[in-house]
Amino acid sequence: MAEALLTATGLSKSFRGLKAVNGVSFSVGQGEILAMIGPNGAGKTTCFNLIAGAMRPDAGEVRLAGQSVTGLRADQICRAGIGRTFQLVKPFAGLSVLDNVTVGALNAARHVAEAKERARAVLDLLDLGRKIDEPASSLTLPDRKRLEVARALATGPKLLLLDEVMAGLRPTECDRLVEILAGLNRRDGLTILLIEHVMRAVMKLAQRILVLHHGEQIAEGSPEAVVRDPAVLDSYLGEEAL
Amino acid sequence: MTARNLLLGLLAVLIAAPAVIGAYPLAVLILVLHYAYLGIAWNVMMGFAGLLSLGHALYVGLGAYVAAALYASFGLPALLGAIPAAIVATLAGLGIGALGFRFRVNGVYFALLTIAFAEFTRILFDHMGWTGGSSGFFLPVEHGQLNPIALRGPPVLFYYVALVMTAGAFVLARSLMRSRLGYAWLAIREDPDSAAASGVDVFRARMAAVAVSSALTSLGGVFYAFYYNNMYPEQIFSMARSIEIILAPIIGGLGTLFGPVLGSFVLTLLGEGTTGLLEHFGWAAPGAKQVIYGLALLVIVMVQPAGLWPWLAKRLRIGRDG
Numbered sequence: 139m140a141e142a143l144l145t146a147t148g149l150s151k152s153f154r155g156l157k158a159v160n161g162v163s164f165s166v167g168q169g170e171i172l173a174m175i176g177p178n179g180a181g182k183t184t185c186f187n188l189i190a191g192a193m194r195p196d197a198g199e200v201r202l203a204g205q206s207v208t209g210l211r212a213d214q215i216c217r218a219g220i221g222r223t224f225q226l227v228k229p230f231a232g233l234s235v236l237d238n239v240t241v242g243a244l245n246a247a248r249h250v251a252e253a254k255e256r257a258r259a260v261l262d263l264l265d266l267g268r269k270i271d272e273p274a275s276s277l278t279l280p281d282r283k284r285l286e287v288a289r290a291l292a293t294g295p296k297l298l299l300l301d302e303v304m305a306g307l308r309p310t311e312c313d314r315l316v317e318i319l320a321g322l323n324r325r326d327g328l329t330i331l332l333i334e335h336v337m338r339a340v341m342k343l344a345q346r347i348l349v350l351h352h353g354e355q356i357a358e359g360s361p362e363a364v365v366r367d368p369a370v371l372d373s374y375l376g377e378e379a380l
Numbered sequence: 381m382t383a384r385n386l387l388l389g390l391l392a393v394l395i396a397a398p399a400v401i402g403a404y405p406l407a408v409l410i411l412v413l414h415y416a417y418l419g420i421a422w423n424v425m426m427g428f429a430g431l432l433s434l435g436h437a438l439y440v441g442l443g444a445y446v447a448a449a450l451y452a453s454f455g456l457p458a459l460l461g462a463i464p465a466a467i468v469a470t471l472a473g474l475g476i477g478a479l480g481f482r483f484r485v486n487g488v489y490f491a492l493l494t495i496a497f498a499e500f501t502r503i504l505f506d507h508m509g510w511t512g513g514s515s516g517f518f519l520p521v522e523h524g525q526l527n528p529i530a531l532r533g534p535p536v537l538f539y540y541v542a543l544v545m546t547a548g549a550f551v552l553a554r555s556l557m558r559s560r561l562g563y564a565w566l567a568i569r570e571d572p573d574s575a576a577a578s579g580v581d582v583f584r585a586r587m588a589a590v591a592v593s594s595a596l597t598s599l600g601g602v603f604y605a606f607y608y609n610n611m612y613p614e615q616i617f618s619m620a621r622s623i624e625i626i627l628a629p630i631i632g633g634l635g636t637l638f639g640p641v642l643g644s645f646v647l648t649l650l651g652e653g654t655t656g657l658l659e660h661f662g663w664a665a666p667g668a669k670q671v672i673y674g675l676a677l678l679v680i681v682m683v684q685p686a687g688l689w690p691w692l693a694k695r696l697r698i699g700r701d702g
């Protein structure tokens with residue numbers, strides 16, 4: 139594995155006694171795609187929130203390219219180079235699709251006109267190019283998912299955190315998004331950490347898989363190895379998923 | 381028709397108006413412009429950044445008292461007195477903002493905080509001897525004076541000052557809305573968590589909105605002081621004043637540039653028209669204006685909650701921000 143872009147060490151977070159994330163440690167290599175899977179309530183989204191600065195960890199450390207980013211605010215993390223999507227999509231409902239993406243693009247642009255250019259390019263990439271003037275509130279769920287990805291991508295991240303962006307997409311739409319993400323990874327060397335239940339996408343994209351259960355890592359390794367791991371089969375995937 | 385042509389046309393009419401209208405219509409137009417100006421200022425917080433302030437009378441009052449006191453005590457002309465007036469009001473705004481945003485006092489609770497500070501300041505001024513306490517503060521008036529720098533002169537002077545202020549605030553709001561900061565504000569208004577994830581420093585952008593809004597509003601207060609030459613804590617800091625400030629932008633269209641201007645025209649003309657009509661028939665009806673304002677608000681909220689301007693802009697086929 140190449141030099142690690144993201145390293146999480148001993149990440150922990152409790153909610154009123156419930157250990158949502160409990161001593162999770164992993165790293166994502168430069169240019170790697172790592173998938174995080176696990177049953178509902180395993181602590182995956184909480185992990186993202188800790189990394190992305192939406193919540194402070196009770197313990198543990200997050201490093202980006204060797205620099206500690208632990209406990210920084212969400213906007214500081216974004217500017218440090220981590221873009222994230224929300225599992226429950228959070229578009230700027232009253233703004234146009236273009237404006238939604240321009241907000242993030244301003245981080246990577248010198249002025250508004252350049253940010254708009256950048257936003258257009260990202261929207262084209264995600265097949266939303268023809269909807270740039272529509273209000274985000276009028277988009278269908280699949281389009282909102284794509285908008286979520288576009289907004290994160292526009293910030294110019296080194297690391298992209300995707301939280302179940304395939305959920306609610308039809309198989310063809312899912313394949314298309316997989317293709318786009320794989321392309322970004324291949325062409326631009328974009329590093330991706332994705333939470334995903336849709337195994338179809340996970341198996342196509344992930345170079346490595348990390349499995350969480352009750353806030354703890356129960357397995358980590360190549361996709362082929364992980365899907366045959368008895369502990370993983372037991373707690374999450376079950377026989378039918380294969 | 382484009383928004384630009386509409387605006388330039390309106391501006392031309394307003395510039396020419398004093399040459400053809402009498403004293404009373406001029407006074408009404410001054411009111412229209414004053415409330416349009418205050419509406420634009422308030423809209424920067426509520427319409428752009430999604431911060432509900434129900435205590436904007438605080439900034440009007442602070443601006444009025446600071447500039448008036450400096451003029452009365454040291455002869456400082458209004459145009460210079462406006463600087464310390466804006467500084468004092470901005471500091472007050474930033475104080476309230478820091479308190480609210482640091483301790484996550486959001487939405488309605490933030491609005492309550494703004495009311496609390498306005499009320500607190502009203503009571504403070506009520507008991508402050510050197511500005512006259514509750515019996516008010518008065519500016520010396522000499523008739524026949526004309527000194528634009530000191531804001532001393534006939535109504536037509538105040539009319540043009542109000543026009544310049546409103547046009548200036550409009551242009552400022554427009555350029556802010558299209559700036560980096562403007563995008564940050566709109567994003568925060570729509571979803572603060574999402575804005576932060578997009579790299580927006582939510583605290584700083586909110587503080588900037590408060591600073592711009594309170595500074596602009598305080599200049600409206602300076603205007604008020606020198607136009608009316610009298611101020612009472614009871615009136616200038618009152619909750620009723622704060623509500624009056626927010627009616628025009630709500631009726632005209634929150635978050636739009638032209639909404640506060642349109643709203644002020646409609647409301648003020650309705651209010652003055654009704655009062656005038658009632659007087660014509662010999663009915664003294666104090667509070668008639670408030671009833672009209674209430675009815676106008678009711679109709680808008682029920683029929684066109686986004687405000688008059690978005691509706692009218694669609695009729696006139698004018699682009700979204702106008």
Ligand SMILES: Nc1ncnc2c1ncn2[C@@H]1O[C@H](COP(=O)(O)OP(=O)(O)OP(=O)(O)O)[C@@H](O)[C@H]1O
Nearest residue numbers: 153156158176177178179180181182183184185225
């Ligand atoms: N803000 C919060 N306050 C209280 N409890 C929370 C909060 N966020 C998450 N939890 C709890 O922490 C646990 C882990 O939740 P999390 O959202 O991280 O799971 P997840 O792995 O993303 O699940 P899913 O696959 O359903 O999205 C759950 O029991 C959840 O109820």
Ligand SMILES: [Mg+2]
Nearest residue numbers: 182183184225
């Ligand atoms: Mg989740």
